[in-house]
Amino acid sequence: MTKNKILEVKALKQYFQSGSTTIKAVDNISFDVYEGETLGLVGESGCGKSTTGRSIINLYNITAGEIIFKGKNVHTNKSKKEKQQFNREMQMIFQDPYASLNPRMTAGEIISEGFKIHGLYRNKQERQKKIYELLHAVGLNSEHANRYAHEFSGGQRQRLGIARALSLDPSFIIADEPISALDVSIQAQVVNLLKDLQKERGLTYLFIAHDLSMVKYISDRIAVMYRGKILEIGKADDIYHHPVHPYTKSLLSAIPLPDPLSEQRRVRIPYEHQEMPENATYYEVDEEHFVYGTEQVVNTWISSR
């Protein structure tokens, strides 16, 4: 299988001005996302993972860098037509299913709002049919179309958020912590749904989360972020079983597993951040497995692996 790059992020910087200080929320990151895969983006709160997602979907004016989606630069889309096309292709699922749905709109209205904006399904029957089809796709039923958001449980609301994201037949979905607000048993339902939809519709996901075990399960590749930089990126199995960067190792060593006997022996590896000089860059340590650092430092990490 040849891999097509659907998204290329090149030297992205997203700074915010807060009084006289500049916050470097995202500081010079580059990565590609291939068509049909799930790229997991993990890191602690404040590391810039959500900002990265929001910059990609054009919710912020980026400070520097390029975001190329299907060969076109996202931030130089000029005409209304180009912008609309982009908005149809890329959609987002948000963390909080309570705050991200308008309480004064019915489920049907929420899902079909995009149709009006993009002038789709003008015929009422056609529109109705599409709404029902989307509700079924996410495991809800047609009767739910006339209900308001507060009449749904948390898991159902997140399904509604997914239906809305799917309404314009996008090819790329950014899921920003889509399951963190849900109960364990409901999390599994939503993750299975996301996987099924990916298979049926050939979707590409950027899955942003801090729950590492869930990210490992859903992702093909994983990028680990810390203080606005991607420190390590590679195939999910390589990141989990053969991590190179000390931060990744520390992060992995902190995950508690549902296995009491091994928990008694688990030793957390503390992490001490080491500021990298200007010439630090990405080094390929295995196939498709990159680590950020200087050549010398990366070599010492590899030898201590």
Add this chain to the structure above:
Amino acid sequence: MAKKVIEVKDLHVHFKTFSGTVQAVRGVNFELFEGETLAIVGESGSGKSVTSNALMKLIPQPPGIYAAGEILLNGTDLIPLTDKEMSKIRGNDISMIFQDPMTSLNPTMKVGKQITEVILQHKTISRSEAKIKAIELLNKVGIPFPEKRYSQYPHEFSGGMRQRVVIAIALAADPKLLIADEPTTALDVTIQAQILELMKEIQETSKTSIIFITHDLGVVANVADRVAVMYAGQIVEYGTVNDIFYNPKHPYTWGLLGSMPDLDNEAEERLYTIPGTPPDLIHPPKGDAFAARNEFALAIDYEMEPPMFKVSDTHYAKTWLLHEQSPNIEMPHIVRKRIDSFLAKEAMHHD
């Protein structure tokens, strides 16, 4: 034998609402010994937080009602006590750590004062002595530069450091029982690991008993000696941490264990899910409350509530599957496989 710190007998807590009486806790029984950690696991709405708030008598009345049962602290029932009597027990005997360190600290008061306030409330010592004790506590919970931190405000602390302050406040009057309600849910994994380490360290030095409320089974495996799995206001399975994780008997526990991915999951494997959502506790279902979501439900589950069946001296489960006449049903394959792989790893470690 270790000293029994608290014993809860047949506790029922109800809430009166416009749409009817919510039976949030429906007959909970457990006991806790000195220096032991009991984890209460369950989904939101299972009654785990209501149970822990009830132990502190923090249920607002109205709308809450302690409908039945006893909470015995060193043999004294807490339910009939007045607010004044309870305020002596809170802090001294039982204290509590909440989920969100942002909202459980007063943002307009220096951190040091929030600690000395508790000390002065419970102990007859001077202000300067209280200050020394507060700085000792900050040091004990692993806050660097405690003298400087003493006169700072909560917003000057990071999330993990704030949770350490909350723990320091909870420990200020040397309680025998510490209730921790999702204390690490709002924190990052690395910070979570540090807070769990701290709590275990404190427990070792001061023999505090801990009730740990969480929905994260990884955290439970890490901290608990014993585990109570709650569903729809009842404990459905109760046992040592090894009983629950390596020999689970209740289908709800199977579901919880199966819905959590571990790091060795194959990408192609689907997660085991519990279909549907928890029942409405205004009208709790007849029979077993879990029946509607249980793929292994028997006809009797819709008719009669199962009793607690004894699996071993330490292990109990509330499911008809343990009845001698019930068909022999095995746990789902994915759960079995994972437990076997954990145990195989364990065996390898010993070789």
